[in-house]
Amino acid sequence: MRIISANSIFNGINFLSQEMVLIIDDFGILKDIVKKTEIQSSEIEHYDGIIGPGFVNAHCHLELSHLFCQIKPNQGLIEFIKQVMTKRNNFNRKAQEDSAIEADFKMWESGIVAVGDISNVNSSFKIKASSKIYYHTFIELIGLNPLQSETIFEKGLTLLNELENYNLIGSLAPHSPYSSSKLLINKIANYNSLNNLAFSIHNQESEEETKFFAGKSSDIDDLFTYLNIDINWFNPPKISSLLSYLDIIPNKKSLLVHNTFCREEDIIASKSKFINWCFCPSANLFIENTLPNYDLFLNHNQNWCLGTDSLASNQKLDLCFEASILLAKSPLISIESILKALTYNGAMALGIEDKFGKLIIGKNTGLNLIQHSDKQLNFIKKIA
Ligand SMILES: [Zn+2]
Incomplete structure (x- = not known):
């Protein structure tokens, strides 16, 4: 299991509240979306940027x-x-x-x-x-x-x-x-x-x-x-x-x-x-x-x-x-x-x-890390 957090998480339709993290399995399947407070901070993979579906x-x-x-x-x-x-x-x-x-x-x-x-x-x-x-x-x-x-x-x-x-x-x-x-x-x-x-x-x-x-x-x-x-x-x-x-x-x-x-x-x-x-x-x-x-x-x-x-x-x-x-x-x-x-x-x-096109529990819809700065959207890498 991996626990993913980012500066912001976009679910395909809107941004999630900043306190949320994603739990994905080793095949990239989204298992759950939970509050950070429910997770030990040492287990969290944090990314600088926006994470969203493929x-x-x-x-x-x-x-x-x-x-x-x-x-x-x-x-x-x-x-x-x-x-x-x-x-x-x-x-x-x-x-x-x-x-x-x-x-x-x-x-x-x-x-x-x-x-x-x-x-x-x-x-x-x-x-x-x-x-x-x-x-x-x-x-x-x-x-x-x-x-x-x-x-x-x-x-x-x-x-x-x-x-x-x-x-x-x-x-x-x-x-x-x-x-x-x-x-x-x-x-x-x-x-x-x-x-x-x-x-x-x-x-x-x-x-x-x-x-x-x-x-x-x-x-x-x-x-x-x-x-x-x-x-x-x-x-x-x-x-x-x-x-x-x-x-x-x-x-x-x-x-x-x-x-x-x-x-x-x-x-x-x-x-x-x-x-x-x-x-x-x-x-x-x-x-x-x-x-x-x-x-x-x-x-x-x-x-x-x-x-x-x-x-x-x-x-x-x-x-x-x-x-x-x-x-x-x-x-x-x-x-x-x-x-x-x-x-x-x-x-x-x-x-x-x-x-x-959106984060769906039970599915791997891809996870991308992107960064946004001054009229520019940059793809950084695939997370899943
Ligand atoms: Zn054409």
Whole structure:
């Protein structure tokens, strides 16, 4: 048994009273939370900093890890997508797997215990199956033409079935509103709702998406020209992309990723649903060189969590690094709310809050030591 105390202990939702200590067994399982006065002080391991549950990375693409340093920054989302599409297959399977293994290991070493991870293909399944990290895999589907939605949906189910053969948990996810038809989004949303599974979509990541839905000339048209896909039949709804599909996404466990160009009216309209907004600040700076207006989400009391996105658009998969960007941009964010975003909110978004994201007696949800100083959150080490 180990008795752990720290300057402060965060339970995933709020700070515990300073007189409390944690009792964990040799496997890291939390046995009890008791008052210091009940314990002999010589038995206590004290840490300088904050101790809290392991981090949940709500958005990652482990299968793109081999694209580290392969893509030029600040070229905008559409150029980024083109480069990912052309470069991702320039590497053999072994090189792809080796990069993913290393990225998975580094995430674990940086205190991440659970990940919401996008897969377009099966290349990372084996790695996720043998990882110490818990993965919820989003099988991502792309298809703007409604006539193809049934075929694409069936292909997604086949890949999901293959994932489940590795004993991994997953659900289906449309890539984005500009690359997935409303019919396809609807099919996926219904499937996930029926099976009580998390839903995820890249949302309002670039201004080009807003223009595309408004019927204005947009780089997204160039992307379809580049891909040789005719979209003349596409009828722009002349509302924001989010408002065009908000009515059909699940009422809960809906994870909207990026939200860089989300406006206040979108957030207000979204209150009809229980949305988990996932921010990936480092990737936003890399791709679009801008950040969401976080204060809008805070002012409307929204649930938000954090993701790293992939190594194609990030220098490291490190949630404290992401949190520090947010703290610098929005100084009003409390340390409590950022810690909750890193733990409980991420777990809730993935539907795993009974296993991760908070201190649960009888479970090992990871224990991280972190320090907070002047708009900076630093991961120090794993305690369990
Ligand atoms: Zn992404």
